[in-house]
Amino acid sequence: MTRIPMGEKVLKENDRIAAQLRGRFREAGIFCLNLISSPGAGKTTLLERTLEGFAPEERVAVLTGDIQTDNDALRLARFGFPVRQITTGGTCHLEARMVERALSDWELRALDLLFIENVGNLVCPASYDLGEAAKIVVVSVTEGDDKPLKYPSIFHRAELLVLNKIDLLPYVPFDLTRVYQNALQIHPGMEILEVSCTTGAGLEGWRGWLDRQRQATRDELARAG
Amino acid sequence: MHELAIAHSLLEAVRAQAGRRPGSRIVKVGVKVGELAGVDPEALSFSFEALVQESELAPLTLDIERCPRRQRCPHCQSVFVVEGYDLACPGCGVRETQCIGGDELDLAYLEVEES
Numbered sequence: 001m002t003r004i005p006m007g008e009k010v011l012k013e014n015d016r017i018a019a020q021l022r023g024r025f026r027e028a029g030i031f032c033l034n035l036i037s038s039p040g041a042g043k044t045t046l047l048e049r050t051l052e053g054f055a056p057e058e059r060v061a062v063l064t065g066d067i068q069t070d071n072d073a074l075r076l077a078r079f080g081f082p083v084r085q086i087t088t089g090g091t092c093h094l095e096a097r098m099v100e101r102a103l104s105d106w107e108l109r110a111l112d113l114l115f116i117e118n119v120g121n122l123v124c125p126a127s128y129d130l131g132e133a134a135k136i137v138v139v140s141v142t143e144g145d146d147k148p149l150k151y152p153s154i155f156h157r158a159e160l161l162v163l164n165k166i167d168l169l170p171y172v173p174f175d176l177t178r179v180y181q182n183a184l185q186i187h188p189g190m191e192i193l194e195v196s197c198t199t200g201a202g203l204e205g206w207r208g209w210l211d212r213q214r215q216a217t218r219d220e221l222a223r224a225g
Numbered sequence: 226m227h228e229l230a231i232a233h234s235l236l237e238a239v240r241a242q243a244g245r246r247p248g249s250r251i252v253k254v255g256v257k258v259g260e261l262a263g264v265d266p267e268a269l270s271f272s273f274e275a276l277v278q279e280s281e282l283a284p285l286t287l288d289i290e291r292c293p294r295r296q297r298c299p300h301c302q303s304v305f306v307v308e309g310y311d312l313a314c315p316g317c318g319v320r321e322t323q324c325i326g327g328d329e330l331d332l333a334y335l336e337v338e339e340s
Contacts, residue, residue: 001252001336001337001338002336002337002338002339003255003334003335003336003337004242004334004335004336004337005333005334006238006242006255006331006332006333006334006335007331007332007333008238008331008332009330009331009332010231010234010235010238010256010330010331010332011231011234011330012238013234013237014234091227091230092226092227093227093230095230123227123263124226124227124263126263127227127231127262127263127264127330128227149310151263152260152261152263153261153262153263153328154263156261156324156328157328185310185312186310188312188320188321188322189321
C-alpha cells in the first residue's frame, strides 16, 4: 500500500474556469459581484432598486440563478439592461461553468458592472468561485441575527453584508447590535450596510459602495494600460 | 446539499489519477474539510458512498480530516486554533488576527495498491 500526497483543491475544475472568468472580467474592466442570501432576503428586489437608479447608458448586466422559473429575469429585464436567467434544474448553487455558458455570446467589453444573483441558499453557493471580484451576503431582519454564526462560511468569504428590510425592525426581535457583533466575530473588518428596498433608506450608501468599487476597477484597468 | 456535487468532483479527480496509474488500484481517498468550507462531512461521506457503490471504483473508502479555523497574530506571530468564535490572540490578546486556514476543501492523498 502506497500513500501518494495530492494537495489539490477538490473543486479545482470549477476554480480553473472561475480564474479564467476573473481574467476576462479584469481585461474588460468589469466589476463582478456574486450576491448570496437565503431565499426571500431580497436579492432580486435589491437589484430592482439598483437598476432603476441607473441611467439607460450605464454598462450594467445581470445573470440570475434559480432552480426553476425565469420569474426573476422577467422582473429585472423591465429596466432595459441585459439580463439572463440561469436555470439550474435542481442544483442548489451556481457553478463557474454555468456562468461561462451564460456569458458565451455576450460582448464583455460593452459592460463594466455585472451582477450575478446566486440561487437562494446560504450554504452551497459559498463553496463555488464564479470569478467574481466580491461576494455579497444579504440578510433581512426578518431572519435571525445569529445568521453569521450559523453560516460562517459565507460570512467569512463575503466582502460586504447588506442588512435588508430595516423598515421592519420595529416589528421583529432582530437585534442590530448583535448581528454586527456576530458578523464581525466571523469576519473582522467586514463592511456592513443597512438598507430598506421598500422605503429606499440606505440605498444611497449601497450605490456609493458600488460606485467606489467600479471606480477602483476602472483605475486598475487604466494602470494595467 | 451540494455535497453530492462535491463527491462527484472528487471521483472525477480519482478517475483522472487512476488513468495515470495503470496496474494499480486506488483504495482510499483522503480529504481535508475546513470548518469554514461549508461542507458537511456526513453528507459528503453519504454522497461519496452512494456514488462509489455503483461505480468501477468500488470498493473505495473516504477518509475525512476536519480542519479547524487557524489564525495568525500579526503582533506576536503566534498561530492558534480558534475555539468557539474568539479570534483574539491567546498569547498577547491582540483582537485583529488573520485567518490562515480552516476553509480548505482539499484532496489530500490517495492510497494505492499495486496489483
